[in-house]
Amino acid sequence: MTSRTGGGRVVRIVTALSLFLILCSGMACRNSGRTGKSGVMIDPQNLPRLDWAEIERLARGTTVNYGMWAGDEARNRYFRGPVTEDLRQRFGIELRIIPLGDVAETVNKLLNEKGAGKTNDGSIDMIWINGENFGTAKQGRVLWGPFAETLPNIGRYAAGARQRDFGTPIEGYEAPWQRAQFVMAWDTARFDAPPLDIPALIAWIRANPGRFTYPAPPDFTGSVFLRHLLYHYGGGPENFQNGFDESVYQRAAVPALALLRELRPSLWRRGETYPANPREVDRLFVNREIDLTMSYGPAFASERIARGEYPPTVRTFVFSTGTIGNFNYLAIPFNAANPAGSLVVINHLLSADSLLDQSRVLGSIFPLDPEKLTAEELGRVATLPRGPATLTAGELASHLLPEPDVRYLERLEKDWREKVLQP
């Protein structure tokens, strides 16, 4: 009797489970099902000869899989909502967001796919990329192109943004999109004036032991903080633009690393440990364990205030000698299933209208070259809303420094690990 009900129950559970699985698979399949044509292949070599209207015609009715960093609620909402709708109406293109944690993982995946010979029908048509990841991807030949210089809307970006990305020649393998610039933040409720240049910052750290730290490189933000010291001791950014020079590096890196080592006892937890990323620095800042925080996004503090994560009294600042900024880019993977669709989407995202909308909704810096804008567009840029903690576009632009060659960056990260983290 007992055994009978026991076996019966297992059979019932298995039946229910199977039914549920079938139901679920229906849902899961529907979600992964593509709408419309899967994509249109184009040989990048034919791009210059193709008429743009022809590309738009080919792309109509296709789906573009956009591999997007998915950690920002406002960004997710904006791209899944208004941007998707806009692309559907204007170009008949279906944008599918593939949420990603980190583009470095995607580049690794592409390298793996290249190694295994998966050269077409890839799962991602478009990625958001820059710097080291672009260098790795271009060197590994996992990008589709060259395409960027054939985009009708690229002409309104400054030439500098189209030539080099952290020293890596772009050569049309990625299209400039948005701009980032390093800023620091402090809470005006705690003290009035922040340290406005590197010597002042060093003095401030010494005078306020335990109240400063930075994310451990190779974290992006920690790494850019280090580069400001490199420029400080190396005589400015000009010396770091044209390839790697060991003597230039040594002249700047030796004092910079010595300083960081010497400052360790004055850092948070006496420099025995470092936060892993800017968010951990943020947490310490909000919890009043430290008094300065930093970010690559000039609007970050305003966003945090709006979300209630920062008190409304937080403000951002840049060094009087300037802070490092860069562009981020859109690229197409070598095995993209739908390069034609990607081209149309990228060109749209690079248009002045779309960029104005992005700045309005996401608070991003308007990236186009002011000299290439019409008076009407300049007027619209001037009236863009700005968060309470965000510096004006003019203040940021007049304090903008370029990134060094990527080899300086890699070497500095490596030496920091060996000489500062574990001397």
Place this chain on the structure above:
Amino acid sequence: MGKPGPMNRESPLRHFGVLEWLGILAILSGAVGPVSLLGLWSFTHAWFWPDLLPREWSLRAWSYLFSPDAGVGEALATSLFIALLVAFLALFIAWPAARVVAGAWFRGKRALLFLLLLPIIAPPLASTMGMHALFLRFGLADTLVGVVLAHLVPSVPYATMVLTGSFSRFEIGFEEQARTLGASRLQVWRHVTVPAMRPGMAVAAAFAFLISWSQYLTTLIIGGGRVQTLPLTLVAFQRSGDEAVAAALSLIFLAPAVIILLVVGRLMITVNRKDDQ
């Protein structure tokens, strides 16, 4: 089936002393504390040190997660589908292996055990990268099937271990007895083997489910972003540091696991009660 006697009804709690109760309290606070903190965070708008409680509350995180923009429903369905399928298949694969391992000693048994447990000893990143290269060749990368197979790799060894334990306590003679009494193979399985093995099966399936449920790296690499499970969504928000959304997502992530544990607990308890009779 008679009424359970008074001996069976007596709660073991009655014999607990101070130490046992302290232990239970510690376990409960360890489990409930963090979860209630997550609950607080998910409704938080502004929470600054040294405030004991959030200064302002908001429904932002929850309203976002329940909006179609967040894609949480799809991720939840995908996660559940994969985890249930993995639990089912892991049982299926582990069953014969466990039966053999639990049986009599034979030459090479140690080697076999080692091979069976190898997938949990090998570093997951290395094995996943290797799997990805292999799956690419067979067109399994970026597919749901590929992700299920990848999740089976760490799940099957655990399921095998649990079932081995159950089989070693299972008297195979009962099956033979039922067979001599004229039961068919299916009847033996249904009325003899399964009832005896049920607690082990429940625990093994639960293990496999939970292992699949919490996979991040394998899903990311093998699924290539095309297979979106809940941990992928969760990690993206944790990394970006949107505490409210991450906390709310964690609670959603926790719920099915708790339900599974409750179901398994029930399955085991009813069996134990019957054993007593």
